[in-house]
Amino acid sequence: MKDSGGQTRRTKPNPADPKQKALGLSEKEPATKKTLQPSSSEAIRKKSVGAKSEKSVPSPKSERFGPKRTDPVGPKGPKGLKDLKDLKDQKALKGQKNQKNQKDQKGQKGVLSVDEILNFLDELYPEPRCGLDFADPFQLLTATILSAQCTDKRVNLVTPALFAAFPDPKALSEAKGEDIENLIKTCGLYKAKAANLAKTAKLLMERHDGRVPADLSALVSLPGVGRKTANVVLGDAFGIPGITVDTHLGRVSRRMGLTERTDPVGAEKDLMEIIPQESWTRFSHQMISHGRAICSARRPDCPGCGLEGCPGRERL
């Protein structure tokens, strides 16, 4: 094709132009456009589908969950593994409960019943009382803190002068450490006890308006006050039943077969389960008295004790 200047002009291929189509100009594809051969296209499609199928097609169940279980505790069994374990636990618990019910009647060894022991203690100690002298909850708390690793008798010798000098938490909270120490020196561990008394008095002023709280958790948060001291205060100053597991009560309880535990908290739990709640404080005083008077640590007087059938008698 020539332009207006007579120059030959190269016609651009246009596939839509019927003239060009007639002259065969539109049949040639642009050099940049690469025609895919059916074979390579198929290969890409297959590769793509193949890659997809590798990802999306789920693996056999045996690969995901392992070999199919044949026992009844498998995923499709009537009970899952956890359920079966729960069932076993429940059965074990039921067995323990039954055992405990028997203990209610017979104590841990099944030789003496709790009633037999309580009756025995009532006969021997008809009027049990706290061995410490006190006139109010603050005095009992103070005396009980002093009684750690010390006899009640010794504490009772010391406290009259102490209570005269510091009659309430306010006076004790303002006292000089050495003044308290001088008054309690003969009780042993007097420096630590004096510090605990002063801190406890301050906390009673800060937290409880200068009063002793009738609450176990509030009491055990005070310095020098553990569960044993707290239970003494609750039982004897407020009439709230508590079991005071000291060295005597723990030992005698084990000998009588009421518990096997040597830790005070564990023994307290065991005893709380089998001793009627209304008897806790009374039982504590009776057992402590019995441990001091007859069932001592080194030489228990089993022949003179009178508790027939006591398992501790056979062991000693």
Ligand code: SF4
């Ligand atoms: S019989 Fe012996 S071991 Fe048992 S309570 Fe009496 S003194 Fe203790």
